Amino acid sequence: GGQVRGAGGTPQPQTSGSGSPAGGQANDSTFVYAPNHDVVTDWDPATSYSNEIIALSNIYEGLTRYDSETHEAAPRLATEWTSAKDGKEWTFKLRQGVKFHSGATFDATAAKKAIERTIDKKGGAAYIWDPVDKIEAVDASTLKFTLKYAAPLDLVAASGYAAWMYDVDAVDADGKKTAGTGPYTIDTWQKGKETELTLKAFEDYWGGWKPAQYKKVAFRVTPEITTAWQLLQKGEVNFVERLNPQLFEQAQTTESVRTAESPSFQNLLVLFNTAAGPTEDVKVRQALQLAIDYDGLAAALEGAGQKASGLVPQGLVGHVSGMEPKQDLAKAQALLAEAGYGPDLKELKLSLTYGIGDEDQKLLVTLLSSTLSKLNVTLQAKPMNWSAQWDLGKKGGQDVFVMYWYPDYPDAYSWFLNVFKSADKPQFNLSYLKNAEIDAAIDKLPELTATDRMAAVEEYETLQQKIIQEQAAVAVPYVQKYQRALSSDVQGYKDNAAYPNVVFFYDLTRAS
Amino acid sequence: MTTETQTQETQPLRRTLPRVPDRFAAFGAVLIVVVVLAAVLAPWLAPYPVDDPRPLERLLPPSGAHWFGTDQVGRDVLTRILYGGRTSLFIAVAVLAVSAVAGVTLGVVAGYAGGWIRDVIMRVTDVFLAFPALLLSLALAVVLQPGVNTVILAIAVTWWPWYTRLAASMAASIATRPYVDAARCLGVPAPLIILRHVLPNSLTPVLVQLSLDAGGVILTSAALSYLGLGAQEPTAEWGLMVQQGQTLFTTNWWVVTFPGLAILVTAFAFNVLGEGLRNALDPRRAVK
Amino acid sequence: MLRYLARRLGQALLVVAGVVVLTFAVMRLVPGDPAVAFAGPKATPEQLAEARARFGLDDPLPAQLFTYVRDLMTGDWGVSLRTRQPVRDDLYLAFPASLELVGTALLIAVVLGIPLGVLAARYKTKFPDFGVRFGSMLAVSVPVFWLALALQTIFASNLGWFPIAGEYDSALDTTSPLTLWTNITVVDALITGNWPIFTSTLEHLVLPALVVAAYPTGVIAQMTRAALIEESGQDHARLERALGFGETSILTRFALRPALGPVLSLIALVFAYAIVNGFLVEAVFNWPGLGRYAAESIRSLDTPAIAGVTLLVALVYVLANLVVDILQGFVDPRARTR
Amino acid sequence: MTGHLIEARDLRVSYGGRVVADVPRLDVGAGECVAIVGESGSGKSTTLLSLLGLTQNAEISGQVRVCGVDVLTAAPRALRELRGARAALVMQSPHAALSPATRLGVLMRRALKLHGVKDVADTMARAMDAVLLDRELLRRYPHEVSGGQAQRFAIALAIALGAEVILADEPTSALDVTVQAEVVGVLRRLRAERGLALLLVSHDLALVSTIADRVLVMKDGAVVESGPAAEVLAEPSHPYTRELLEALP
Amino acid sequence: MTMPRAELRADRVTLGYGRRPVVHDVSIDITEGGVGLIGESGSGKTTLARAFLGLLSPISGNIWYGDQTLKKADMRKFRKDVQPVFQAEALDPRMRVGASIAEALPRAARSRVPDLLERVGLDPALAVRRPHELSGGQRQRVVIARALAVGPRLLILDEPTSALDVTVQARVLDLLVSLETERLLITHNLAVVERLCRTSHVLFAGRVVESGPTSDLLANPAHPYTRALRDAVPKLGGEPPEAKGRTEAVPAATGCAFRLRCPLAGPECEVAPEPRDVQGRQVACHRAEDVLT
Numbered sequence A: 001g002g003q004v005r006g007a008g009g010t011p012q013p014q015t016s017g018s019g020s021p022a023g024g025q026a027n028d029s030t031f032v033y034a035p036n037h038d039v040v041t042d043w044d045p046a047t048s049y050s051n052e053i054i055a056l057s058n059i060y061e062g063l064t065r066y067d068s069e070t071h072e073a074a075p076r077l078a079t080e081w082t083s084a085k086d087g088k089e090w091t092f093k094l095r096q097g098v099k100f101h102s103g104a105t106f107d108a109t110a111a112k113k114a115i116e117r118t119i120d121k122k123g124g125a126a127y128i129w130d131p132v133d134k135i136e137a138v139d140a141s142t143l144k145f146t147l148k149y150a151a152p153l154d155l156v157a158a159s160g161y162a163a164w165m166y167d168v169d170a171v172d173a174d175g176k177k178t179a180g181t182g183p184y185t186i187d188t189w190q191k192g193k194e195t196e197l198t199l200k201a202f203e204d205y206w207g208g209w210k211p212a213q214y215k216k217v218a219f220r221v222t223p224e225i226t227t228a229w230q231l232l233q234k235g236e237v238n239f240v241e242r243l244n245p246q247l248f249e250q251a252q253t254t255e256s257v258r259t260a261e262s263p264s265f266q267n268l269l270v271l272f273n274t275a276a277g278p279t280e281d282v283k284v285r286q287a288l289q290l291a292i293d294y295d296g297l298a299a300a301l302e303g304a305g306q307k308a309s310g311l312v313p314q315g316l317v318g319h320v321s322g323m324e325p326k327q328d329l330a331k332a333q334a335l336l337a338e339a340g341y342g343p344d345l346k347e348l349k350l351s352l353t354y355g356i357g358d359e360d361q362k363l364l365v366t367l368l369s370s371t372l373s374k375l376n377v378t379l380q381a382k383p384m385n386w387s388a389q390w391d392l393g394k395k396g397g398q399d400v401f402v403m404y405w406y407p408d409y410p411d412a413y414s415w416f417l418n419v420f421k422s423a424d425k426p427q428f429n430l431s432y433l434k435n436a437e438i439d440a441a442i443d444k445l446p447e448l449t450a451t452d453r454m455a456a457v458e459e460y461e462t463l464q465q466k467i468i469q470e471q472a473a474v475a476v477p478y479v480q481k482y483q484r485a486l487s488s489d490v491q492g493y494k495d496n497a498a499y500p501n502v503v504f505f506y507d508l509t510r511a512s
Numbered sequence B: 001m002t003t004e005t006q007t008q009e010t011q012p013l014r015r016t017l018p019r020v021p022d023r024f025a026a027f028g029a030v031l032i033v034v035v036v037l038a039a040v041l042a043p044w045l046a047p048y049p050v051d052d053p054r055p056l057e058r059l060l061p062p063s064g065a066h067w068f069g070t071d072q073v074g075r076d077v078l079t080r081i082l083y084g085g086r087t088s089l090f091i092a093v094a095v096l097a098v099s100a101v102a103g104v105t106l107g108v109v110a111g112y113a114g115g116w117i118r119d120v121i122m123r124v125t126d127v128f129l130a131f132p133a134l135l136l137s138l139a140l141a142v143v144l145q146p147g148v149n150t151v152i153l154a155i156a157v158t159w160w161p162w163y164t165r166l167a168a169s170m171a172a173s174i175a176t177r178p179y180v181d182a183a184r185c186l187g188v189p190a191p192l193i194i195l196r197h198v199l200p201n202s203l204t205p206v207l208v209q210l211s212l213d214a215g216g217v218i219l220t221s222a223a224l225s226y227l228g229l230g231a232q233e234p235t236a237e238w239g240l241m242v243q244q245g246q247t248l249f250t251t252n253w254w255v256v257t258f259p260g261l262a263i264l265v266t267a268f269a270f271n272v273l274g275e276g277l278r279n280a281l282d283p284r285r286a287v288k
Numbered sequence C: 001m002l003r004y005l006a007r008r009l010g011q012a013l014l015v016v017a018g019v020v021v022l023t024f025a026v027m028r029l030v031p032g033d034p035a036v037a038f039a040g041p042k043a044t045p046e047q048l049a050e051a052r053a054r055f056g057l058d059d060p061l062p063a064q065l066f067t068y069v070r071d072l073m074t075g076d077w078g079v080s081l082r083t084r085q086p087v088r089d090d091l092y093l094a095f096p097a098s099l100e101l102v103g104t105a106l107l108i109a110v111v112l113g114i115p116l117g118v119l120a121a122r123y124k125t126k127f128p129d130f131g132v133r134f135g136s137m138l139a140v141s142v143p144v145f146w147l148a149l150a151l152q153t154i155f156a157s158n159l160g161w162f163p164i165a166g167e168y169d170s171a172l173d174t175t176s177p178l179t180l181w182t183n184i185t186v187v188d189a190l191i192t193g194n195w196p197i198f199t200s201t202l203e204h205l206v207l208p209a210l211v212v213a214a215y216p217t218g219v220i221a222q223m224t225r226a227a228l229i230e231e232s233g234q235d236h237a238r239l240e241r242a243l244g245f246g247e248t249s250i251l252t253r254f255a256l257r258p259a260l261g262p263v264l265s266l267i268a269l270v271f272a273y274a275i276v277n278g279f280l281v282e283a284v285f286n287w288p289g290l291g292r293y294a295a296e297s298i299r300s301l302d303t304p305a306i307a308g309v310t311l312l313v314a315l316v317y318v319l320a321n322l323v324v325d326i327l328q329g330f331v332d333p334r335a336r337t338r
Numbered sequence D: 001m002t003g004h005l006i007e008a009r010d011l012r013v014s015y016g017g018r019v020v021a022d023v024p025r026l027d028v029g030a031g032e033c034v035a036i037v038g039e040s041g042s043g044k045s046t047t048l049l050s051l052l053g054l055t056q057n058a059e060i061s062g063q064v065r066v067c068g069v070d071v072l073t074a075a076p077r078a079l080r081e082l083r084g085a086r087a088a089l090v091m092q093s094p095h096a097a098l099s100p101a102t103r104l105g106v107l108m109r110r111a112l113k114l115h116g117v118k119d120v121a122d123t124m125a126r127a128m129d130a131v132l133l134d135r136e137l138l139r140r141y142p143h144e145v146s147g148g149q150a151q152r153f154a155i156a157l158a159i160a161l162g163a164e165v166i167l168a169d170e171p172t173s174a175l176d177v178t179v180q181a182e183v184v185g186v187l188r189r190l191r192a193e194r195g196l197a198l199l200l201v202s203h204d205l206a207l208v209s210t211i212a213d214r215v216l217v218m219k220d221g222a223v224v225e226s227g228p229a230a231e232v233l234a235e236p237s238h239p240y241t242r243e244l245l246e247a248l249p
Numbered sequence E: 001m002t003m004p005r006a007e008l009r010a011d012r013v014t015l016g017y018g019r020r021p022v023v024h025d026v027s028i029d030i031t032e033g034g035v036g037l038i039g040e041s042g043s044g045k046t047t048l049a050r051a052f053l054g055l056l057s058p059i060s061g062n063i064w065y066g067d068q069t070l071k072k073a074d075m076r077k078f079r080k081d082v083q084p085v086f087q088a089e090a091l092d093p094r095m096r097v098g099a100s101i102a103e104a105l106p107r108a109a110r111s112r113v114p115d116l117l118e119r120v121g122l123d124p125a126l127a128v129r130r131p132h133e134l135s136g137g138q139r140q141r142v143v144i145a146r147a148l149a150v151g152p153r154l155l156i157l158d159e160p161t162s163a164l165d166v167t168v169q170a171r172v173l174d175l176l177v178s179l180e181t182e183r184l185l186i187t188h189n190l191a192v193v194e195r196l197c198r199t200s201h202v203l204f205a206g207r208v209v210e211s212g213p214t215s216d217l218l219a220n221p222a223h224p225y226t227r228a229l230r231d232a233v234p235k236l237g238g239e240p241p242e243a244k245g246r247t248e249a250v251p252a253a254t255g256c257a258f259r260l261r262c263p264l265a266g267p268e269c270e271v272a273p274e275p276r277d278v279q280g281r282q283v284a285c286h287r288a289e290d291v292l293t
């Protein structure tokens, strides 16, 4: 028998349930987002850990949301919070009158159940709740966390993954129902179709609805940048998450299109093997750091990347300004010579692995290998699929490992804990750095962040100097920059680096 | 089967080539010579060093200094096309050599031996034929790390069955020829019969097919590069160049158009020559 | 005929078995752990172990092959590491769209290619012949992805004659929802009389189908021409001439049918080729088909999905060959007794 | 005008400059049978084909009139009307001469319609009867009938179209002698009944001697001897003809 | 005869391609004085020849070589003893004819090529030519020369002259007669059989329908098919051969295969006739006595 594609067989009701719009012009158009790959793979808000963040962020809400301007957590389902006992106890006051899409009421018990379920599922980014020892629903509107060790729980609760509040009884992995409190719910979902997902307004959203807001959203999967750009020009889509620099430039001068640029929390790490091989010699590592053409790279990226300053991107606590690296070939050659390599000395052979199909990484490799060949250094660069690259990395199979890093919740701690804290079996510590002093400093970071901001900032700065300058374990060429393009009639768009590629559709209105 | 085609099969290539060569085919041959020369002489013809990125001179449109413009890291597109020809032609020649040698050997044995040997070889061939070429190449490229050698191996693995099929059918028909029977009656051992009689007489259509396929191999390797699984930076290769330039199609057309044209012209030249040869030798032999 | 059919079927099954084993081998050869692909880039060791157990990756290889074959037999094509859906469901969605695209392309190829071949054969060595040969050589030589970009930019973006991308205007999903029977949009729209979606799909089909059709059209035109010229040089054409038939009617009424034999078997080959070629085109035109699915799967090393696509394409190839062999019996009576 | 149905003067056919057939004079009148004999490759088939303008890529000079039509200068349309309807060709290898994917009946019906014959069904049936072929054969494809049947079908075609002239090229070379006897019998009957002019090509001297009125002997493209069959074969004047006759086993 | 006989005989062989038998249950001894095989085209003559040469294994029955079946026989010796002469096509078009002949010789004996060419009446200078540069008659002689190179005692000749002109044919036949070898000759030219073979077998639809001394057989056939063959041969200056009216294209599937074309066919012919001895000949016909005059 035939099943119906589209509006579930029932034509849309002529008048929507919320009654007539209160003044102003109703916005009956659909906001179309053009992502470059499939949107949803995992509908479970507990375990979702992938591209679906661009949809789920509009369906689910957390207790807090990171504010990209103040660099702090801002109220969302929690209206206010306090921490006590050196950051080991946190109490959140919850917003009243919030309803789940399922009709159930959001309260402290529901929140507790949601977080506990997320922790139990152990999927995705559930580890962010690791510090939590106990959750208590003190009363309907008060939620209290007791921690095992100090942690900035307000930032954890702002995470884009594993921090959603949902009705645990209504979770549906098949993508037919949603269990969040957010402004949108699923309208249709057809995996594999061009318009994979459409969302519709949740009429009982606690924030209420204004006429100019978009009540419908569609995700139209468009893998080719050129195609996306042409669709945007024709007005068939409203938002393209990323264009290349040339198209972006063209977009800036195109009338029907607006552009937005903002730095992300994702930076490129060039990790040098500190444990074995020629890069065990710190001089070689420093020489490599100096050989990278940072300015050329940034120029070639034409705004898709921005020269990094230190390990922590701008916008996060812990960012240090004035740490921008510079190419210095003379010094690099001198350092190499000290290590016994160079144009008139021994040839240096280095192996490097990077992500296959990544244009920006490829650019880095292209530039670096041609520079190094002048220094009598041969770079054997292997593009690899992530799982293969990582497998090799875990075995210490290369001299240089190129990868991106980004935090799961907006906190610089992730770079230090995961990438530079020593480990017997390296997971992401792919520079294989083993330094007790650094380890000790890293361990102190959460508590400092939760209790003494100023001290934390200082500690972050010292650590970065140690890792980048003294140890030369890593070079950080650039932070990725988002270059968005959107229809010029869309108003209210603001990028939030803590939620990569997410558009909060509720905040948008259409100019008439 | 008409007697006409039978005699054509058995005549030496020299005799079956038309006296007035097909003008179309001749045109293809000339084009191929030009392309090959350009590739071979690349180091002397190329105006710039092949691997010399200058980020500050990136994406310059075609001009007197850079006839075909520069690419996104500031390398001269003309230079890279000239050098890219070396890679692409090398890939084509290597793939065809490997797959023709493997395929024809197996095919001739299958066709001559018949019986279960033929059955086994042909079923294996069928499996590889049914296996989508591009997909198998892709899988192999993933297994073996992308790069020129992988491209060669990957395409060859999916290419040989065609020659096996062709050679097997030729050999099977040759094996029933009286002169093969005569050789068997004289007591000539089978390997020698294959080498002396079956192989030389099966080769003509294979030659034609080789020429037709050269274009196909270049296109496939370009498609592999296009999917990011072919040649890798900083190797100059046409498919890779198109792939890297494709997002610039609307803004910086020269980065993608010239390498695309290079592929088109080369594939065209080989196809034209192959089609000309085929028309001259056997108009009916199936194309792929 | 029946025995012949049975034999062909047996052979086809053998080939399919071979493809299954080969697919399995390739899947296992791929370095890097499928579990990593499943569990994500920042997976913890426990998550990895769980994934490994789930996919039976710790079993010995023969056991894995056995499980794989048994699952295939029961219709379980595995679960995609990327979409986390059963691969069979994914394919069930993606394949019809590819079929729609490739089917249309082949239709175009046949409808254009055969008459062009006839034209060339009729005016052999004259201008039309030259034109057709030149054009068809170009068509088989042009890199598809390049052609796709060029046509899209020129005809959709600059001239605005055709839509840029997509299968049909998705706004129609709400105004005139489509009832699915075959999952092939045009077909379903046609049989349910859904004209808005039908016309919209046709509009969207034009450009990608033309791109995919380029290669088969060229090959079919060449092949038709060669076969016709061969046929019209045969003794029987001389008899037809001796009976007073004109050249055109000899070509179309007598030579074409026997000439179609080789052309037909070509179509089977081209069909599989076009599906794979479609992979490159689908990305450019946002066509929600197998190609996009395959490309994404390859990028994320989604081995069950890659294996599924491979198997499906191989099956289609085997099936197409089978159908062509049978069809050939109808077109060329000589083939029946062979 | 001599009133002959076939009339050729100084016919010279060459391929790429090489003369393969040079026939100074060839006449065939109504009811007559003329045979061309000679060694393989001597230009017999070429001569026959050139009489209907059916050679490919050949240069032809001289004059050829068949049923009053000047074959070498006639417009394509006039040629098409001549061929089949008035002058029919029976080709060397019967199977190869029939389009493999066309049923015999379809071919015959198309040919009859082309030449505006009325009562198609009736005519077809009568023609098949005339060559003693089962009408059922019309439903078959060429590969489903035997060589003798195909040969007789070709003759049936000529009869159905009412041809005045039949040019038959080695109609029996591949056949077993029993089948050959059948084919020859049909042709003889037609000559007697309808005044059919028959031009026969063969290298079987014995066969020729039994049915031809006149004979042309060809060697290396040239006619070396010609005259009444009985005379030429009984008292050959040219050494080659003698050689041919002596070699008969 | 002083020369030892190359004993080769077929014992109730059934031959075919794939599963389909085309020759049924045929027994033929190759005896002194030449053995002829005649019959309609497609009746299986070539197939039998290939079986005699060991190029095709029988589906059932055996080919005996001396007192051993071919399967068990010493093939090296067999190959020396028995050689085929096919049509001129039996030369590899790419090889010089000298090389084709030399292929048959051991390395040391390559110098014998000119001798062999002379023996078949060819100029040794022709050795450097390729087949297409020779006339049909010359090519046929090269084929014979090559067969003779290994010193065979028996030649299997499949239509050695049918592609040739009568004049050339005569010369090749003279050559064959002059050779001191046994022969199995396949042809559809009755006059040639008469000249070269003491015994003959007539094949129809894969079965031997009549065999016996050639002269007897042609002078006074005992099978209606043999008689039809003889009668249909046109005679120089004679009357045109008589047409019989209806002939059927396909042999009958059951009973006597010739029954549909046989003027004498009666109800008994619905049963396939077994070969029997009639006046010193083997005949497979129920009405052989009526055929003999």
Ligand SMILES: Nc1ncnc2c1ncn2[C@@H]1O[C@H](COP(=O)(O)OP(=O)(O)OP(=O)(O)O)[C@@H](O)[C@H]1O
Residues within 6 Å of the ligand: D015, D020, D039, D040, D041, D042, D043, D044, D045, D046, D047, D056, D057, D203
């Ligand atoms: N289309 C052609 N192009 C070139 N040469 C040709 C062509 N057709 C025939 N010939 C040549 O013309 C000569 C005469 O050929 P033709 O077919 O007339 O001989 P024939 O007397 O009929 O011989 P046969 O008895 O073998 O049929 C031969 O040498 C042949 O090779």
Ligand SMILES: Nc1ncnc2c1ncn2[C@@H]1O[C@H](COP(=O)(O)OP(=O)(O)OP(=O)(O)O)[C@@H](O)[C@H]1O
Residues within 6 Å of the ligand: B176, E017, E022, E039, E040, E041, E042, E043, E044, E045, E046, E047, E048
């Ligand atoms: N290679 C083959 N495969 C299948 N069938 C074959 C093959 N060769 C011959 N035949 C068939 O076997 C039968 C006998 O063929 P064979 O060649 O022995 O006939 P023949 O008596 O030599 O005929 P001719 O006088 O025409 O040479 C024929 O029906 C033929 O079609």
Ligand SMILES: [Mg+2]
Residues within 6 Å of the ligand: D044, D045, D046, D092, D169, D170
């Ligand atoms: Mg002839």
Ligand SMILES: [Mg+2]
Residues within 6 Å of the ligand: E045, E046, E047
């Ligand atoms: Mg034979």
